Amino acid sequence: MYSTAFLDLPPLRQASGSVQLPGSKSISNRVLLLAALSEGTTEVHDLLASDDTRVMLDALRALGCGVHEAGGGVACITGLGGRRPASPAKLFLGNAGTAMRPLTAALALLGGEYELSGIPRMHERPIGDLVDALRQLGCRIDCLGSEGYPPLRIDHEGGLPPLRLDAPIRVRGDVSSQFLTALLLALPLVAQEQDVVIEVVGALISRPYIHITLELLARFGIAVRHDDWQRFVIPAGSQYRSPGQIHVEADASSASYFIAAGAMAAGLDGQKPLKILGVGLDSIQGDIRFVEAAQAMGARVAGGPGWLEVGRGAWPLKAIDLDCNHIPDAAMTLAVMALYADGVTTLRNIASWRVKETDRIAAMACELRKLGATVEEGPDWLSVAPLPRAADWRAASIHTYDDHRVAMCFSLAAFNPAGLPVRIEDPRCVGKTFPDYFEALFAVAQTPPERIPVICIDGPTASGKGTVAAQVAQQLGYHFLDSGAMYRTAALAAMRAGIAIEAQHEPRLAELARHLPVRFEGGRIWLAGDDITDAIRTEEAGMNASRVSALPAVRQALVALQLGFRRLPGLVADGRDMGTVIFPAAPLKVFLTASAAVRAERRHKQLISKGISATISDLRADLEARDARDASRSASPLKAAEDALLLDNSLLTIDEAVAQVVAWWQARQPF
Numbered sequence: 001m002y003s004t005a006f007l008d009l010p011p012l013r014q015a016s017g018s019v020q021l022p023g024s025k026s027i028s029n030r031v032l033l034l035a036a037l038s039e040g041t042t043e044v045h046d047l048l049a050s051d052d053t054r055v056m057l058d059a060l061r062a063l064g065c066g067v068h069e070a071g072g073g074v075a076c077i078t079g080l081g082g083r084r085p086a087s088p089a090k091l092f093l094g095n096a097g098t099a100m101r102p103l104t105a106a107l108a109l110l111g112g113e114y115e116l117s118g119i120p121r122m123h124e125r126p127i128g129d130l131v132d133a134l135r136q137l138g139c140r141i142d143c144l145g146s147e148g149y150p151p152l153r154i155d156h157e158g159g160l161p162p163l164r165l166d167a168p169i170r171v172r173g174d175v176s177s178q179f180l181t182a183l184l185l186a187l188p189l190v191a192q193e194q195d196v197v198i199e200v201v202g203a204l205i206s207r208p209y210i211h212i213t214l215e216l217l218a219r220f221g222i223a224v225r226h227d228d229w230q231r232f233v234i235p236a237g238s239q240y241r242s243p244g245q246i247h248v249e250a251d252a253s254s255a256s257y258f259i260a261a262g263a264m265a266a267g268l269d270g271q272k273p274l275k276i277l278g279v280g281l282d283s284i285q286g287d288i289r290f291v292e293a294a295q296a297m298g299a300r301v302a303g304g305p306g307w308l309e310v311g312r313g314a315w316p317l318k319a320i321d322l323d324c325n326h327i328p329d330a331a332m333t334l335a336v337m338a339l340y341a342d343g344v345t346t347l348r349n350i351a352s353w354r355v356k357e358t359d360r361i362a363a364m365a366c367e368l369r370k371l372g373a374t375v376e377e378g379p380d381w382l383s384v385a386p387l388p389r390a391a392d393w394r395a396a397s398i399h400t401y402d403d404h405r406v407a408m409c410f411s412l413a414a415f416n417p418a419g420l421p422v423r424i425e426d427p428r429c430v431g432k433t434f435p436d437y438f439e440a441l442f443a444v445a446q447t448p449p450e451r452i453p454v455i456c457i458d459g460p461t462a463s464g465k466g467t468v469a470a471q472v473a474q475q476l477g478y479h480f481l482d483s484g485a486m487y488r489t490a491a492l493a494a495m496r497a498g499i500a501i502e503a504q505h506e507p508r509l510a511e512l513a514r515h516l517p518v519r520f521e522g523g524r525i526w527l528a529g530d531d532i533t534d535a536i537r538t539e540e541a542g543m544n545a546s547r548v549s550a551l552p553a554v555r556q557a558l559v560a561l562q563l564g565f566r567r568l569p570g571l572v573a574d575g576r577d578m579g580t581v582i583f584p585a586a587p588l589k590v591f592l593t594a595s596a597a598v599r600a601e602r603r604h605k606q607l608i609s610k611g612i613s614a615t616i617s618d619l620r621a622d623l624e625a626r627d628a629r630d631a632s633r634s635a636s637p638l639k640a641a642e643d644a645l646l647l648d649n650s651l652l653t654i655d656e657a658v659a660q661v662v663a664w665w666q667a668r669q670p671f
């Protein structure tokens, strides 16, 4: 997951390969609650791990359910099975509608004393229709802030009050279907003696989500009947029965970003279509019907149980005019696809967008306009006119409003024909439903290497370049290459593979170097699964490194390996010849220096902290001698690239040096 302040997406060209999607949020949280209300243990497979499921799991724990996260996407939930939940309890539910609404109903029907709250936006998301329905029944619920909104207090300290179950429970369905879902999931708790009837007042929006609710209730032994989605009957004698094991299918709304990417950029030049795994045409999720919308726009889609394959069909895409009430979440993706269409696309019947993670109609309109599109909006519709020419596209910094879907769907603007990058602010917000969204995108998106930014930080020994480069990489969410460590790592790998570092083994050593599984992560260096940070810093490793680097075929292989670090979304490379030899066309090159006195002092501190004794004056003499040797040697002498910016950090803290490099980088961005 990217937790950077922003994430810059380079212009993308194609999409290919396959992507395995994480579990459905809607299914995960329903299954967790149903398991919590059942007797015995339910083993949930492929559960979504995200902010929304985290708050649900934490709430269930606080309520006294057994929650065992077994790893590998498996959670074992031991339900209450008729026991009263732990009370009093304060539950923090973030911004998860699928936790707040159903838990409100369930706890109101279980008895006890609870406070349910969330992030500030959750306190602006309506829940009044559900609270009204529960109050009708006799439940005591107070809104602690504004009437009709969380935070809520359920006050059944003295036990459940007598409930009025003989009359139908009326609930409005035109603001959110989650109110009806909440009642459907919870009312079987009190349907022992008689049928419980729910009547929907007014139109029911987002109806396919009720289908998911009914499907999952059925798997937990509760067969709800309904008349045309207006009147629902929970039969007397209903009892939650755990299926023992249950599998969560992948999220169909999350699939929409990849279906769109496929429709725009997959299957070109004879390549295979993009494969999407975990959700297929047999899905119980309504958002699978996004496939039909994408097809209407020209996408070629094939699919079966648990998989989809998508490629570009019509290009430009075809504009559509669509009632999107049945796919409220995935429809946001259509608004960005509209940028690539042949006319004005209008999305209708989407009033609920205004009360979700943010006012999504306003947010989409504002951000699409930043890209250059002409957008009109109404109370419950949005229309987007594409950009007439590639030159009309603008590079934009997309504000994401703490809305995962805004972040995810605007990543698709990086496929723009103008070759412009797109900045996504606060990329961490995707954690609500798809924490590794950008990693998944980068795994299937392709672009020519020269479009992937590289920042080179070269400099003499002990100038602090490794530390600065690693932190710049971290701030930008870029990959990091410590090229100096490459030779040491190659030598270590050779030793471990039992290959002597001798000219006669040069081809084998080069082969090994070419496929060296080295990674730089969290300030450590990894060789496959081994942390080799310290192992490559020994005297012996240094000597072996110098022997291995004398072999031309190994050097060549390592150049290829270093070039291979230029991966989406970008790279920060430190060393001695990054800007001069390896990435001569890098868009930012920094030559980082510090006075010999300062460098000697830093090295001294480093050694002392490792328990190695040394004197500053000896270290300084060594450094100066090495500088002179490095600068004067004929083969790639250490020197700044002509277009490098010089940064003397003798008097700077690490943070200041990092801030300077990031400031130079920012100054070169079009945002």
Ligand SMILES: O=C(O)C1=C[C@@H](OP(=O)(O)O)[C@@H](O)[C@H](O)C1
Pocket: 025, 026, 027, 097, 098, 175, 176, 177, 178, 181, 205, 206, 209, 328, 329, 352
């Ligand atoms: O029941 C559900 O799982 C959901 C219902 C929909 O909300 P509304 O019914 O409020 O439209 C949807 O937007 C949300 O992401 C999940």
Ligand SMILES: C=C(OP(=O)(O)O)C(=O)O
Pocket: 095, 096, 097, 098, 329, 356, 357, 405, 433
């Ligand atoms: C509306 C959404 O979330 P929630 O489940 O919080 O309503 C969403 O995921 O787009």
